[in-house]
Amino acid sequence: MRLFSRLRGRLETPSKRRAAVLAALSLVLVTVALVGFVSANESTVTIDEHPPERNTLVGLQGYHDEGRALELAPNGTVVWEYTAVENVFDVEALGPDRVQIAGADAVPDEQCPARYRDDGTRGCVHNTVRIVNQATNETQWQYGWYDVERHEHELHDVDRYTAGGEARWVLADMGNDRVFAIDRDGTIQWQWNANATYDPPADVGPEDDWTHLNDVDKVGEGRFQVSLRNFDTVVELRVANDSIAVEPLVGPNRFTPNGSAGPLFAQHNPDRLADGHLLVADSESDRIVEFENRTPVWTAGGSARLDWPRDADRLATGNTLVVDSYNDRIVELDGSGEAVWAVETGRLPYDADRIPRNGSSEGSRDEPTADAPGFDPGTDETSSLRDTVAYGLTLFRYSIPNWVGTWGLLVGGLLCGVAAVVEGRRLGR
Numbered sequence: 001m002r003l004f005s006r007l008r009g010r011l012e013t014p015s016k017r018r019a020a021v022l023a024a025l026s027l028v029l030v031t032v033a034l035v036g037f038v039s040a041n042e043s044t045v046t047i048d049e050h051p052p053e054r055n056t057l058v059g060l061q062g063y064h065d066e067g068r069a070l071e072l073a074p075n076g077t078v079v080w081e082y083t084a085v086e087n088v089f090d091v092e093a094l095g096p097d098r099v100q101i102a103g104a105d106a107v108p109d110e111q112c113p114a115r116y117r118d119d120g121t122r123g124c125v126h127n128t129v130r131i132v133n134q135a136t137n138e139t140q141w142q143y144g145w146y147d148v149e150r151h152e153h154e155l156h157d158v159d160r161y162t163a164g165g166e167a168r169w170v171l172a173d174m175g176n177d178r179v180f181a182i183d184r185d186g187t188i189q190w191q192w193n194a195n196a197t198y199d200p201p202a203d204v205g206p207e208d209d210w211t212h213l214n215d216v217d218k219v220g221e222g223r224f225q226v227s228l229r230n231f232d233t234v235v236e237l238r239v240a241n242d243s244i245a246v247e248p249l250v251g252p253n254r255f256t257p258n259g260s261a262g263p264l265f266a267q268h269n270p271d272r273l274a275d276g277h278l279l280v281a282d283s284e285s286d287r288i289v290e291f292e293n294r295t296p297v298w299t300a301g302g303s304a305r306l307d308w309p310r311d312a313d314r315l316a317t318g319n320t321l322v323v324d325s326y327n328d329r330i331v332e333l334d335g336s337g338e339a340v341w342a343v344e345t346g347r348l349p350y351d352a353d354r355i356p357r358n359g360s361s362e363g364s365r366d367e368p369t370a371d372a373p374g375f376d377p378g379t380d381e382t383s384s385l386r387d388t389v390a391y392g393l394t395l396f397r398y399s400i401p402n403w404v405g406t407w408g409l410l411v412g413g414l415l416c417g418v419a420a421v422v423e424g425r426r427l428g429r
Contacts, residue, residue: 043070043072043076043077043078043343043344043345043346044076044343044344045074045075045076045341045342045343045344046329046342046343046344047331047339047340047341047342048341049339049340049341050332050334050340050341051074051075051341052074052332052341052354053074054074054354054355054356054357055071055072055073055074055079055354055355056071056072056074056321056330056343056352056353056354056355057069057070057071057072057091057092057093057099057352057353057354057355058070058071058072058091058323058330058345058349058351058352059088059089059090059091059101059103059349059350059351059352060088060345060346060347060348060349060350061087061088061089061325061347061348061349061350062086062087062088062347062348063347063348065086065087065106066086066347067085067086067087067088067103067347067348068081068082068083068085068088068347069081069082069085069088069091069099069101069132070082070345071099071134071355072330072343072345074341076343080134082099082101082132082134082137084137085101085103085104085105085128085130086103086104086105086106087103087104087105087150087154088101088102088103088350088351089102089103089104089154089155089156089157089350089351090102090103090129090155090156090157090158090350090351091351091352091353092158092160092353093353093355094131094160097133097134097135098131098132098133098134098140099131099132099134100129100130100131100132100158100160101129101130101131101132102127102128102129102130102155102156102157102158102171103127103128103154103155104125104126104127104128104150104153104154104155105125105126105128105150106123106124106125106150107123107124107125107126107146108123109122109123109124112124112146113146115146116146116147116148119148121148121149122149123149123150124146124147124148124149125146125147125148125149125150125153125154125175126144126145126146127144127145127146127147127153127154127155127173127175128142128143128144128155129142129143129144129155129158129169129171130142130143141184143169143182143186147175147176148175148207149207152174152175152209152212153174153175153207154174154175155171155172155173155174156172156174156214156215156350157171157172157214157215157216157217157269158170158171158172158216159216159217159218159224161218163189166183166184167183167184168181168182168183168189169181169182170216170218170224171216172213172214172215172216172226172227173213174209174211174212174213174214175207176193177193177194177195177210177211177213178191178192178193178194178213179191179192179213179216179224179226179237180192190239190244192237192239192244192246194210194211194213194228196244197246198211198231198254198255200255201255201257209230210230210255211228211229211230211231211255212228212229212230212266213226213227213228213229214227214229214268214269215227215268215269215270217270217271217272219236219272222238222239222240223236223237223238223239224236224237224239225237225249225270225272227267227268227269227270228251229266229267229268230255230256230257230266231251231252231253231254231255231256232251232252232256232259232260232261232262232264232265232266232267233248233249233250233251233252233253233254233262233264234248234249234250234251234264234267234270234278234280235247235248235249235253236249249278249294250262250263250264250278250280250291250294251263251264259284260284260285263282263289263291263294263296264280264282264285264289265282265283265284265285266283266284267280267281267282267283268280268281268283268309268310268311269281269310269311269312269351271312271313271314273290273314276292277290277291277292277297278290278291278292279312279313279314279320280312281309281310281311281312281322281323282309283308283309283310283325284308285301286301286302286303286305286306286307286308286309287299287300287301287302287306287309288300288301288306288309288312288320288322288333299337300320300322300333300337301322301337305337305339306322306324306327306331307324307325307326307327308324308325308326309322309323309324309325310323310325310349310350310351311323311350311351311352313352313353313354315332315354316356318334318335319332319333319334319335319340320332320333321352321353321354322352323349323350323351323352324342324349325348325349325350326348328344328345328346328347328348328349329342329343329344329345329349330342330343330345330349330352331343
């Protein structure tokens with residue numbers, strides 16, 4: 001109580017309160033600016049107990065328009081970089097020197113199709129999936145479409161597969177709550193709209209974020225696994241001729257506007273493991289969880305270790321490669337959930353793939369599952385003050401206007417600091 005009494009005494013006048021507010025604002029702005037400068041540097045390895053043997057592909061969403069695709073060596077060196085997409089979500093190696101990239105770019109109104117030019121929303125978004133030659137960064141193939149705006153209308157995931165000996169791509173269209181497949185010419189082969197299976201709430205408009213459909217993977221012949229983030233649910237689509245059946249795999253299988261109603265909470269990037277287990281980045285729960293027949297058999301993380309993870313791949317070694325988004329890092333966990341390798345990337349990472357010896361991406365589907373008895377159940381440690389502060393700074397960086405750059409934050413912070421000093425001197429007169 002004495003502490004609060006003294007604090008009230010020191011802030012009893014308007015001038016004292018202004019000085020305190022300016023000083024606090026200065027500290028926040030300068031701190032965020034310094035974090036921005038640090039995250040703009042080269043990637044840095046922070047844990048190196050068991051470095052990987054091969055490189056890692058990383059997709060960086062970016063806090064605004066600074067997203068990119070990277071290939072990182074085990075020592076954190078950037079050996080390849082692609083910056084032509086403002087927000088990169090999905091990256092996948094297709095073989096030597098070929099990378100598939102899915103992402104989104106904000107487009108000014110004058111460059112948008114007429115449908116979105118005068119719709120009352122500033123600008124629009126251009127979603128693309130492209131195959132890039134790493135040696136030249138030239139685009140070898142591309143498919144895309146426009147949508148009303150970037151936020152909650154981006155293309156988060158694409159899976160390339162083969163049907164009848166020909167290449168196909170299945171895409172998660174978040175803005176239109178649908179999954180659809182195309183051939184190389186861009187012709188739609190089949191599509192599933194969520195409202196064909198589920199009834200949207202009465203108060204959800206056509207551009208509202210209803211399903212937040214953020215991931216799709218081919219898991220078998222005519223079978224596609226889909227993540228409905230706002231349902232806290234993973235489902236499987238079974239495509240046969242002109243019919244599509246939907247089978248829930250885990251979760252309540254309904255829109256959950258007030259948060260989790262089941263074992264997942266706003267998940268990303270579920271992966272089917274070799275024996276049917278499901279490995280999921282359980283994002284809002286700050287953990288990675290593996291299910292067997294809807295039952296968790298292994299978890300890792302907790303809010304003191306992970307902060308909003310959005311991707312997890314089981315590697316051939318049995319380790320798990322995790323994108324720890326709000327901690328701005330990629331981390332590799334061993335079977336007990338301990339970090340054995342980590343690299344700080346900055347720029348809000350979204351996706352990561354370890355590149356195997358044959359050059360194509362090493363996803364979880366073809367790798368061995370966890371040996372449940374040999375794995376630690378993980379941790380549910382609560383967040384420390386340091387993690388809470390880091391989380392707040394991350395949200396602040398993500399929410400500041402696009403035109404406010406790192407230098408603008410630094411200058412604003414210094415000006416607030418000068419104003420606090422001036423206000424303090426006024427008090428001493």
